[in-house]
Amino acid sequence: MLKKRVIFTLLYDSGSFMLSRNFRLQRVGKLDWLQKNYNFSQIAFSIDELVVLDVSRNERDEEKFCHHVRSLNDSCFVPIAAGGGVRTLDQVRTLLQNGADKVVVNTLLSEDPEVVREISIQYGRQCIVAAVDVKEVNGEFSVWTENGTVQQQIGLAQWLEDLQSFPIGEIYLNSIDRDGTGQGFHIELLDCLPVQAEIPLILAGGAGIPSHLGEGLKNSRADAVATAHLFNFVGNGLQKARIELLDEGFDLARWDVQLANSLEEVLA
Amino acid sequence: MKTNEVTVIDYGIGNVWSVMSALKYLGVKAELVSSPERISNSSTLILPGVGSFKKGMEALESNSIDKAILNAVINNKAKILGICLGMQLMGSYGSEDQGSSGLGLVANRVDRFTAEELNGHKIPHVGFHSVEFSEKEGLFREFGDSSDFYFVHSYRMHVEGMDGRYATCTYGTEFLAAFQVGNICGTQFHPEKSQTNGLLLLRNFLQDL
Numbered sequence: 461m462l463k464k465r466v467i468f469t470l471l472y473d474s475g476s477f478m479l480s481r482n483f484r485l486q487r488v489g490k491l492d493w494l495q496k497n498y499n500f501s502q503i504a505f506s507i508d509e510l511v512v513l514d515v516s517r518n519e520r521d522e523e524k525f526c527h528h529v530r531s532l533n534d535s536c537f538v539p540i541a542a543g544g545g546v547r548t549l550d551q552v553r554t555l556l557q558n559g560a561d562k563v564v565v566n567t568l569l570s571e572d573p574e575v576v577r578e579i580s581i582q583y584g585r586q587c588i589v590a591a592v593d594v595k596e597v598n599g600e601f602s603v604w605t606e607n608g609t610v611q612q613q614i615g616l617a618q619w620l621e622d623l624q625s626f627p628i629g630e631i632y633l634n635s636i637d638r639d640g641t642g643q644g645f646h647i648e649l650l651d652c653l654p655v656q657a658e659i660p661l662i663l664a665g666g667a668g669i670p671s672h673l674g675e676g677l678k679n680s681r682a683d684a685v686a687t688a689h690l691f692n693f694v695g696n697g698l699q700k701a702r703i704e705l706l707d708e709g710f711d712l713a714r715w716d717v718q719l720a721n722s723l724e725e726v727l728a
Numbered sequence: 729m730k731t732n733e734v735t736v737i738d739y740g741i742g743n744v745w746s747v748m749s750a751l752k753y754l755g756v757k758a759e760l761v762s763s764p765e766r767i768s769n770s771s772t773l774i775l776p777g778v779g780s781f782k783k784g785m786e787a788l789e790s791n792s793i794d795k796a797i798l799n800a801v802i803n804n805k806a807k808i809l810g811i812c813l814g815m816q817l818m819g820s821y822g823s824e825d826q827g828s829s830g831l832g833l834v835a836n837r838v839d840r841f842t843a844e845e846l847n848g849h850k851i852p853h854v855g856f857h858s859v860e861f862s863e864k865e866g867l868f869r870e871f872g873d874s875s876d877f878y879f880v881h882s883y884r885m886h887v888e889g890m891d892g893r894y895a896t897c898t899y900g901t902e903f904l905a906a907f908q909v910g911n912i913c914g915t916q917f918h919p920e921k922s923q924t925n926g927l928l929l930l931r932n933f934l935q936d937l
Contacts, residue, residue: 463856537927720924
């Protein structure tokens with residue numbers, strides 16, 4: 461049995477990291493500011509994976525984003541998934557060469573599935589994370605792309621079923637309605653998964669307190685939970701949350717967070 | 729022998745930033761090196777890598793890096809740590825893509841997980857998984873009976889015939905997760921992606937061997 465995972469998501473816009481609420485962004489600070497004021501390394505040593513998304517609302521500067529992905533490698537010793545605006549195999553290669561282990565794609569899935577296939581042939585399906593942004597409209601779950609601005613015609617259940625036959629490693633299912641609200645995950649989204657769903661699923665959007673992470677993880681359909689909420693899990697918040705989850709019996713990977721300090725510069 | 733300088737072998741295969749970052753975190757000087765002469769004269773080597781066994785060996789052979797590694801490790805007793813594909817390339821033979829010989833630093837061979845062995849488990853094997861240690865010295869100093877490490881692979885090295893300290897993981901079938909035979913070490917998992925468990929193992933490699 462593979463272990464369940466707790467993932468942290470960093471949202472990036474034009475050189476800064478952001479807080480998001482219902483996909484509306486608020487600037488938090490640059491990477492060094494994040495390290496200093498949010499003790500990001502404490503967060504980084506308490507997670508199973510890091511996702512970093514370029515959600516720039518204006519034109520994206522890919523080189524600058526890649527530079528940030530590479531810098532995150534310095535303080536983060538877990539797999540990193542990076543994405544936002546990924547449309548070509550070249551972009552994927554560049555992200556992987558800059559320290560990403562996986563790439564996150566969204567619009568590309570519906571717009572050009574052939575490129576998704578090429579990525580999987582070149583780098584393996586395990587390195588593709590399919591992001592699905594969901595909003596409830598008139599009582600129906602609908603799928604949105606382009607940072608939540610364009611509604612797709614397809615309904616969530618149909619899209620999740622279609623995705624099962626894509627060459628992808630996992631699905632990142634994010635609720636736009638719950639995003640940044642801290643009200644807890646939109647667990648009902650999981651009911652839209654096909655009965656025979658085989659692709660691992662990451663549930664995102666809404667976690668505000670440790671018990672929310674547990675509510676997601678205890679659902680058998682969620683293989684991982686993600687939060688992008690810097691304020692609610694600031695400092696040792698995620699570390700404490702992880703300990704609580706392990707105490708409650710969730711099968712998460714174990715390591716000694718305290719060792720991080722004693723190993724830093726130990727050989728210098 | 730405590731290490732202050734590490735040569736990370738650059739042969740164009742795979743992502744090396746996280747390995748470099750982990751070494752930097754531990755406070756050692758690390759350099760990416762592709763020159764066979766410099767590899768040959770190094771006292772501490774790390775061989776990273778992801779991808780196919782055959783392509784990996786071809787990349788090592790095309791620049792005579794294979795000979796440089798063997799000279800450093802066998803004649804000069806340099807210590808070496810192979811990571812993921814890097815560990816597999818240290819074996820005797822890999823059956824991927826019609827097969828090719830490895831560096832032969834250990835006698836073990838590398839094969840794909842068979843469908844019978846997997847018994848429903850999917851490949852690639854991806855994620856944190858428990859690793860069991862045969863003993864807790866050398867490369868495995870300060871670990872408990874089992875520890876979690878991050879894996880991404882579809883091929884694995886067989887345990888049979890491993891003559892040294894080793895650690896195993898079970899994914900449908902038992903396979904070699906890590907080993908230490910004197911100055912020769914390998915990990916199928918990624919220590920640079922395994923939080924403090926991985927940093928601790930890297931420290932042991934650099935400080936104790």
